[in-house]
Amino acid sequence: MRTSICDMFGIDVPIFAFTHCRNVCAAVSAAGGMGVFGAVTFSPEELEIELAWLDEHCKGKPYGVDVVMADSRVEGTFAEIAAKIPQAHRDFVLQIEKRLGIPPLREHAPPASGLYQHMELRSTHGWARPQLEVIWKHKAAVVVSALGPAPADVVAKARSLGMKIGGLAGSARHAQKHIEAGADMLVAAGVEGAGHNSDLSTMVLVPEVVDAAGNVPVLAGGGIGNGRQIAAAQALGAQGVWMGSVWLTSEESDMDEKSIELMLKASSRDTIRTKAYTGKPTRFLNSPFFEAWEEPGALEPLPTPLQRMLVSETFHKVQAAKMNELLAVPVGQVVGQMKQRRRVRDIMYDLQVEYADTMARMCAMQEGN
Numbered sequence: 465m466r467t468s469i470c471d472m473f474g475i476d477v478p479i480f481a482f483t484h485c486r487n488v489c490a491a492v493s494a495a496g497g498m499g500v501f502g503a504v505t506f507s508p509e510e511l512e513i514e515l516a517w518l519d520e521h522c523k524g525k526p527y528g529v530d531v532v533m534a535d536s537r538v539e540g541t542f543a544e545i546a547a548k549i550p551q552a553h554r555d556f557v558l559q560i561e562k563r564l565g566i567p568p569l570r571e572h573a574p575p576a577s578g579l580y581q582h583m584e585l586r587s588t589h590g591w592a593r594p595q596l597e598v599i600w601k602h603k604a605a606v607v608v609s610a611l612g613p614a615p616a617d618v619v620a621k622a623r624s625l626g627m628k629i630g631g632l633a634g635s636a637r638h639a640q641k642h643i644e645a646g647a648d649m650l651v652a653a654g655v656e657g658a659g660h661n662s663d664l665s666t667m668v669l670v671p672e673v674v675d676a677a678g679n680v681p682v683l684a685g686g687g688i689g690n691g692r693q694i695a696a697a698q699a700l701g702a703q704g705v706w707m708g709s710v711w712l713t714s715e716e717s718d719m720d721e722k723s724i725e726l727m728l729k730a731s732s733r734d735t736i737r738t739k740a741y742t743g744k745p746t747r748f749l750n751s752p753f754f755e756a757w758e759e760p761g762a763l764e765p766l767p768t769p770l771q772r773m774l775v776s777e778t779f780h781k782v783q784a785a786k787m788n789e790l791l792a793v794p795v796g797q798v799v800g801q802m803k804q805r806r807r808v809r810d811i812m813y814d815l816q817v818e819y820a821d822t823m824a825r826m827c828a829m830q831e832g833n
């Protein structure tokens with residue numbers, strides 16, 4: 465399974481884990497892969513605490529940080545940006561709430577909890593810059609830029625600190641932009657995956673990005689949850705894999721229990737790629753709320769970050785009313801493979817065993833001919 469990207473980072477296996485959970489991040493790095501900590505939901509003060517913890521708990525094993533440096537820059541105060549939400553959209557959301565029986569918030573409702581609380585503005589540059597100032601003080605081995613190439617000063621600063629730069633590429637054109645900006649590695653994450661991924665399937669996207677990348681190593685993501693899928697990713701030319709969904713139901717995951725329960729029950733058909741949450745196509749477990757945006761006559765979701773601002777209160781109400789079937793659970797199609805809670809180190813072990821079995825099976829298949 466080892467490839468040259470392992471030498472680039474001093475890791476044993478080319479398994480990169482995207483996660484917002486520091487325990488998962490450290491556990492993957494401890495098991496010989498590379499945990500990459502998703503910074504987007506953390507304020508600079510919170511990120512400082514998380515990265516200090518990772519510096520201590522990764523015990524010299526490398527970890528990375530993923531920052532959402534969006535191409536679309538929306539500046540302004542929360543109120544200024546919120547004023548751009550059309551009344552028709554506000555009315556449409558209220559109509560959906562009424563139809564689904566989502567009750568209004570009580571006067572003293574507790575604050576929202578969960579992965580995406582208060583992140584309405586977090587995909588703008590204004591949010592990422594102070595996060596980077598925190599990252600520079602810590603020991604990340606790689607800073608990965610989601611949703612757009614890292615600006616030149618960010619690349620220069622990372623280089624001066626010995627950090628590598630990675631970029632998520634949803635097409636060959638994105639790959640070229642990241643490489644021109646100085647990326648040391650690329651991630652090609654296909655439509656099967658959670659989060660904001662490409663609209664191309666991993667099977668089609670990865671070879672296109674690999675061909676565009678030249679000598680720059682590519683990690684394949686989107687729909688990778690077992691060792692067979694890792695072998696397939698390498699067959700497509702990837703140097704390694706970038707996995708996000710499988711860790712959500714691990715023992716170490718800090719995802720709420722209700723969301724984990726929904727994921728463990730779901731099949732690979734139970735997800736939807738929708739703009740209704742962030743304004744960009746993002747994969748979630750399907751729910752009546754997301755279906756309402758697909759119906760004839762539904763309004764087109766607003767662009768980022770307006771859509772997230774528009775619907776955030778609805779999800780706060782859903783949490784407060786404990787309407788679990790309406791929770792926004794971000795996960796990819798591999799959810800159908802996630803059938804029990806397991807420790808990260810066991811997931812990592814099984815991935816490697818299944819990969820080895822797959823390679824042996826493929827050799828035997830060739831020898832049989």
Ligand SMILES: Cc1cc2nc3c(=O)[nH]c(=O)nc-3n(C[C@H](O)[C@H](O)[C@H](O)COP(=O)(O)O)c2cc1C
Pocket residue numbers: 482502503504530531532609610611632653656657658659660661685686687688706707708709710712794795796797798
């Ligand atoms: C809960 C969750 C949140 C995500 N948020 C981000 C993010 O902030 N930045 C990012 O680059 N990718 C994000 N992703 C996408 C992952 O980086 C990765 O591309 C994807 O999970 C790979 O596909 P998979 O889900 O099939 O493993 C997220 C994924 C999950 C599961």
